[in-house]
Amino acid sequence: MILPLVPFLLLSFAAILHAKSSTGDSVLVVLEPSLDQNFSVFFDGLRARGYDLTFRAPKALTPAIIKDDVPSFSHVILFAPETKSFAQDISPQSLVQLLSLRTNLLIALSQKQTPLSSLAAEFSLVLPPPGTPVISHFPERDTPASIFPVDVSASNPILSSTKAPVWYSGISHSLGNNPLLVPILRAPVESFATDSSDDSGAPSIADAAEKGGEGLWAGGNMGLVTGFQATNGARITWVGGVSVFSDEFANKEVIKGKPSGNAAFSQDVAAWTFQETLVLRIDETTHHKVNETTPLSQYTTNDVVTYTAHISGWDSGKATWLPYSGLKDIQLEFTMLDPHVRTALPPVKGSPGTYSTTFRVPDRHGVFKFVIDYKRKGLTALQSSTTVPVVPPRHDGYPRFLSAAWPYYVGAISTSIGFILFSTIWLGGDVREMKKGKTSKTE
């Protein structure tokens, strides 16, 4: 559609069939002209997967990233780690505005102090002082200490296709306790941040490590690549060094004969950031009394209710939403201020994408909500809330006669029968006659 406008893309024309991202395929790449590294492996990979790249220098005036409060692109890549002054429309404020307009951002940082490194602090990333790259002397290799391979955790769902270690060079950052942060790549345990690579300050670093001293930037708790998923679903990824994406690292071997994981890693990071992977949504929720099918506008206390949610996941291969049954730990809450019921919402076997549970409504009337609030690192936050009133039984909804009250029923009935018998006998004669006889006698 808009492909002819972009001469860059002519080469990858044939590969473009669909947008693979759930939010769109247009990407703005803000690329620093002084960046001597070449990113053709990364950008060609993006094009091959259906993205439509537009390039721009940090100080160029067009194309604008936001026009009339509408973002011009679905995703923005900021590979301008050393630029201190951007064009007017690229500012920390406009980047945050982009995020709130559901545009995804991929931002590279460097050891220099720039507007972007100040913005990182707003996302709970604590950056080291300027000029302190992260280095590691392990494993033994022929590259400088500032260029080292990082093992990728196999259990990280974001990096599912990255198999080999990833070359890294750049800065590390420590993570604040913001729950929206998604660690993607952690620093190796042997790495640390330092302002010199000749190890002249090694004793003081060791001292600081033993004292657990302030200002020590070391170990596996530091992050190298960290994502952040805003509450509206937009994603932003901070990368400590732009060279992770470079052709040089993609082609550099970690072990002889085995390519590094950088090419796959950079595509994985872009796929997560651009909302291709781990994107979920709740299509529909329904509720009804067990053994019925139509939802009621209100429920009675102690009703047994079935709640069903249909959840889809974005399939980037088919570029469509498909039913997704892979969530095992999703929970349903039935709340009135507090959750009165919190129960597992397991997937239904044989019915993809359906999650269902049956529970008893508490013996408490009021305005309740069925709440799904599923937030997991890396996954789209799933939130759903359905309000239903819960009423007490109607006046004829209670059991009328209780077994515990039979003595009282017998007492009342026997009194009535006694009264009838008494009246009958009183009127019937015998006693009356006898009494009359007696009274006449006594008189």
Next chain:
Amino acid sequence: MAKSTSSSPAQTTVVQTLWKAYNDQTPDRLKFVDAFLFFLMLSGVVQFAYCVLVTNFPFNAFLAGFSSTVGQFVLTASLRSQVNPENKDEFKEVSPERAFADYVLGSIVLHFFVFNFLG
């Protein structure tokens, strides 16, 4: 018990005399009323004991059952005093038939409320 029976034969004779006098002097009709009163009292005691010892739930059933016995007891007792020949002077204008009609009317109203309240 043992003490009272062994130490005070006078008391025993008092009770015996009372019982004898009641048997001899009370008209049969009043004895019949007394039997009904005794039955009502017994029924009330049983229901109250059940309420205290076992359960007062449902409370409306207890109130209905217990008040039916109490109400019937009161009505029957007033019938007894009105038809007692010894009280003739006090109830000059109330004939025994009139007293019985009042009693039946009052009882029917009582039972109407009791059965409405019971369930």
